[in-house]
Amino acid sequence: MSASAADKAAVLVEALPYIRRFAGQVVVVKYGGNALAGASDDDALSLFAQDIVLMRQVGMRPVVVHGGGPQISDLMSRLGKVTEFRNGLRVTDAETVDIARMVLVGMVNPQLVSAVNVHGPLAVGVSGEDAGLIRAVARDPELGFVGDVAAINPGILQGLLDEGFVPIVATIGTDEHGQAYNINADTVAGAIAQALAAEKLVYLTDIEGLRRVVDDPSSLIRQTTPDELDALMADGTIAGGMIPKVESCVAAVRAGVRRAHILDGRIPHVLLLEFFTDEGIGTMVR
Amino acid sequence: MSASAADKAAVLVEALPYIRRFAGQVVVVKYGGNALAGASDDDALSLFAQDIVLMRQVGMRPVVVHGGGPQISDLMSRLGKVTEFRNGLRVTDAETVDIARMVLVGMVNPQLVSAVNVHGPLAVGVSGEDAGLIRAVARDPELGFVGDVAAINPGILQGLLDEGFVPIVATIGTDEHGQAYNINADTVAGAIAQALAAEKLVYLTDIEGLRRVVDDPSSLIRQTTPDELDALMADGTIAGGMIPKVESCVAAVRAGVRRAHILDGRIPHVLLLEFFTDEGIGTMVR
Amino acid sequence: MSASAADKAAVLVEALPYIRRFAGQVVVVKYGGNALAGASDDDALSLFAQDIVLMRQVGMRPVVVHGGGPQISDLMSRLGKVTEFRNGLRVTDAETVDIARMVLVGMVNPQLVSAVNVHGPLAVGVSGEDAGLIRAVARDPELGFVGDVAAINPGILQGLLDEGFVPIVATIGTDEHGQAYNINADTVAGAIAQALAAEKLVYLTDIEGLRRVVDDPSSLIRQTTPDELDALMADGTIAGGMIPKVESCVAAVRAGVRRAHILDGRIPHVLLLEFFTDEGIGTMVR
Amino acid sequence: MSASAADKAAVLVEALPYIRRFAGQVVVVKYGGNALAGASDDDALSLFAQDIVLMRQVGMRPVVVHGGGPQISDLMSRLGKVTEFRNGLRVTDAETVDIARMVLVGMVNPQLVSAVNVHGPLAVGVSGEDAGLIRAVARDPELGFVGDVAAINPGILQGLLDEGFVPIVATIGTDEHGQAYNINADTVAGAIAQALAAEKLVYLTDIEGLRRVVDDPSSLIRQTTPDELDALMADGTIAGGMIPKVESCVAAVRAGVRRAHILDGRIPHVLLLEFFTDEGIGTMVR
Amino acid sequence: MSASAADKAAVLVEALPYIRRFAGQVVVVKYGGNALAGASDDDALSLFAQDIVLMRQVGMRPVVVHGGGPQISDLMSRLGKVTEFRNGLRVTDAETVDIARMVLVGMVNPQLVSAVNVHGPLAVGVSGEDAGLIRAVARDPELGFVGDVAAINPGILQGLLDEGFVPIVATIGTDEHGQAYNINADTVAGAIAQALAAEKLVYLTDIEGLRRVVDDPSSLIRQTTPDELDALMADGTIAGGMIPKVESCVAAVRAGVRRAHILDGRIPHVLLLEFFTDEGIGTMVR
């Protein structure tokens, strides 16, 4: 027998118990445009879509959440829309939120749906407006239609999961008057993971993981706890764009999500490796 | 007893048997932007949304299909996109179909979803790309990404209807490579009605109904048959933008949809009047 | 558009939310022979039957309870049976209760069943003896077989309602030895409404409603509470034959029936008007 | 071990396979007032009721059908109602059918229901008018409201059987206008057995069984066929009141009822003996 | 009517309520090789099998548990295996437990299965190793593989009962390493009765029942309680091989099994007589 067959058998013996353990479990994956810089974007999107399909095929229930900041900025500039600032913060006026909705719901979301569906008609695009999925509140009246999550009404997601589909969520919410709001996608991913009592919440990023010392690659955090992360945010070790991700991990784990992960989306098939092998990848919170 | 109470009782005695008859029945409604010119657009959209919600509440299963040609043209001009013509026909290149998708899925569709959902979280936006709903084929390679319906895969709609939702369908389809196509919404409405074995297919228009003599209002057709409509199209009485509607009515009724209607969307609550009263409105095909 | 069509639309917009709200709800209606004096009896019975059928068709679950005092007296006199009195109260001996049973179960009940069933085979006559529906206890041994309700065993009614039937209940009960008793139909209606956790309990009478001042038509009570009704019975404002009705309303509302109504059965389609319009009719207790 | 215990064991070994075989099977039993002359009526009714309850308890699905001719005559005479004859046949006018209904539905039926229900709340009285059970047609316009069975709509019986109840059927039918008719109970029993695809149809009579020679007790027919019975009716051996029973047996067996029985209702527990032992009793048709 | 028919009817009237009462109830029957000495073994086994089949056919859910000590000893001697003793107790070494398993699972169990299945394919042999049914612990390391019951995992039995089968249990258990142990069948029967929340636990023995005075046949105990049995074991009245049976009866009744019985298996059809008649047989604990 070839060495290769023995190796394959070893991988299978390693993987099959994980496949059983995660069958039927909900996993919320936040997909960020910057996460896949190690490969051409198309290849990265294609590998990601393949992983999602394979996860679904072996019985997991993935939910994908995405944002699209760069694409929104791009369309705004093409339309000659100038962003207004108030006290140094960007104001999202009615026209801006309409553009954001058009980009997230009408451009980024269909790209992800399409990438998954070349493998089989599994993906369904969902806006936070559909079936009242995301109820929003204004974060600050001065800033216009930038929202926070007031409540998640996950019925539409559960229905789609029960029928075997993969929901792809664009993060537009609405208030009780039907007004749309643009909401941070990292925050939405965490809120949905809580509402669905997910087994896992995963952020695909373009970093290797969290570090205990910012400039020291050897200080990569393999496993951590909500308490340690609170401390690292308090002392400024974790800062900037990582804050919404880390806050959401902390809140989700405290609310009952079993594990949250910050993974390096540049690694091909990083989701399969994390879920179905003994490899330790990125940072795990529990 | 006041006359008013007696009148109310009479309307109820008239309406309740219809409500029973249509409970559980699928009705596909094509909503066109021009249909509601008799009132301010916002009011018209609000009345339409209210009718859809009431229909759902008494047990019908409405599916809404919409296009958005004027809105696409508008965004194209704002983006400075010049339409190319070949042999006098407009060419839909890759950038154009991306803009169409952005407008239909990201702008028009959420407006309808939002209008319905102020009455309750019932509406769910669906693109023809979701779960492989609309499989498209190119109409003519020279024209680029203008598609015809190759097949409807109605699973996602049936699932949403079974869970009590109102699907709102944007008419983007995909071919087997995941390429998006823009498809005529009148045609899609008819194809979906067939695939769902709908009880009724309804086109909301801005005309009173079909006429046997174009310039004679008194020749309004109350009831007709597929055969008569074939003749009226053959002799040119029915022409222009009515063709896709009438062809779809003919095909749907021949394929088993019980009745198709061309209704005047300018009449407030025209759907309720048509479904739940003895009033004869517009043109009915059976 | 004609005014009539607009009026119809308005009635429908008013009615449809009620139809949804009451779908699946149990409504117990006490039908009294005197309730319909404003019209010829046959017409009144026919309108009543039509209302019951329409209610059932749009998903409500009506239960009809009836008595039949005048008809019992009539047969007794035809049979030459003389009523015995003891201390001024009528004695129901064995022969009398057999006659009462024969009239209620064998004459009045089939008339109601038949009136409903000309609209469709929905009505099923039920005696309180069937499946142990009404367990009775003697009210006073001196009076013979006049009973009070000891317990309601509603299984047979729930089974019939689940299968889409309309139970029509004759108010004969039995004790544990199988002895039949004649029981006040107003009381039975209230007890059944409680046992079925009905949404509504309705008494069809031949008065406009309760009054705060007996001789003042302008003192008609639109809405009231159990406490106010207790007071009106205590001070004698409510008296005589209204007592069992009002006591049953009070008890039913206190036990969880959402609303009890005393309606004027002489108004055509009074049930439809009360349930499906904003009209305020008669007296409502909550 | 006592002889008695061995005997008991033998009876059980004999009975248990029958109990299994008949579990879930529908048996239609025609109960006639004259059937039980061998004992005081009350005792006979009580034994009959006990048998029905035991059959139900071990999983059979008995349906009881009854008439009540003598009781109708009795009430008519008490009411001073004189029967009109036309060409020697009794005319059932509107008043007469009302009396018949009152007696069958309001007097005889409740007696049977009550007799069963002292053993447990299993029996439910059903009139042929309930839920459209018996559709009648006039036998002969000259005779008034004497009906034949036009159709059986057994839904109400199946519903009651599925919920574990024992239906007791009074044989009043209605035409499409809601007019009541009196129908021969032997005929109704056979029609219901056919409509329910019963395993058995049983007539309880006051004779030992059918005979091949009228005056020869030794000619008792143990087993026979529809063909032989046709012959015995043709040559007059079977005549009079036995005709509707025998005709119904013949029709039921030909329509798929497995066995029909004419049993001597004077034998205590004749139903248990027939169903659960090897004893041959009365006449069996197959 | 012959006396015999009346007798049969009386037995049926006596038996049918028991049949109803026990329908769906689990009864665990310990079958011992010595229990049936009053008849040739084959006949006794055949009668026992017939009783089990009849019980199942009328809806009871019997579970049979058996041992096989004599048969184990016999095969050991045929194989020339000499039993080792330590401190006067028999040691069950690895070879001995393999022989015990071979005899119980491969010889005695199939004999019982086969005896039942000549009446219909109902019996399924189950070893305590199947699906982890019996988890064992060593009673005393010195004695080798003699086990006590650590836990019962009754899933496999419930599954078989739900599908209408009769499980026949051989009393081999396993520890967490998969090592087999031989376990006392009386003890296993009691533990399974508890785990299944059985209605009854029955020991078939070759004695008439328990006695209050060992040598006095007139002191046979008809009914007793766990407390009295504790006392009789404490004072030595109950001793020897009866101890595991009586201890199991006491524990089972205390744990919720409604009744435990020690019956004389030599009486033909003793199970039918005990379950379906008023006869008092053997000793009942409650």
Add this chain to the structure above:
Amino acid sequence: MSASAADKAAVLVEALPYIRRFAGQVVVVKYGGNALAGASDDDALSLFAQDIVLMRQVGMRPVVVHGGGPQISDLMSRLGKVTEFRNGLRVTDAETVDIARMVLVGMVNPQLVSAVNVHGPLAVGVSGEDAGLIRAVARDPELGFVGDVAAINPGILQGLLDEGFVPIVATIGTDEHGQAYNINADTVAGAIAQALAAEKLVYLTDIEGLRRVVDDPSSLIRQTTPDELDALMADGTIAGGMIPKVESCVAAVRAGVRRAHILDGRIPHVLLLEFFTDEGIGTMVR
């Protein structure tokens, strides 16, 4: 990223679609004692058991069938039982079939059950006598109780599979009198695969696969058809102990089993490699 992670990802991408394809599919595996000669028996049995458990855990429905010829011979010689021959063929007398049953049901079967159950309580031993699984007929009266398969009654297997268990089948059958027969396990495996409409039938052997030229290892048959196998048996290329396996493969594939395999049981994890990788192993018939 390490090469190892990339390799793992590649194996997973290869395996997951197979896992999905085979989820819910029945696979019948014939396990032969000689199949695993490449490793110590204990290790081989343990690896086999692990594969079976992993297959079950990812949703396949494996059924194991085994024989035990060498073990039967061994016990017969230990018991001094001399085999009788008639016309050169071994006679299986009553004592011999009892020994065979004892070995197969009581020794080999529990060993397999136990090996599986150390990984979880999944395995359930089943004899062909249980629930009438294998109905046997004598092959030749002169040879005694050697049987052929007359019919498979797979209810007990389907029940166990539906509840998530792994049936392990010992190949003893019975005739209609309850007489046991010893049946060739290769034949039983094929018959069960047909009766369960299995996806696959697998024979684990101690050869690499079938060859087109007996002595030429390079002539290993990778894929073949029933027709080619018929030819190879006709010309004697396939002979001896392979005949029942090959005949069963041919019959099973012709009867609708999708694929049959003859695999080299000496390769560790050969089942996982065959089912979940692109490796070509042994001989496949389709």
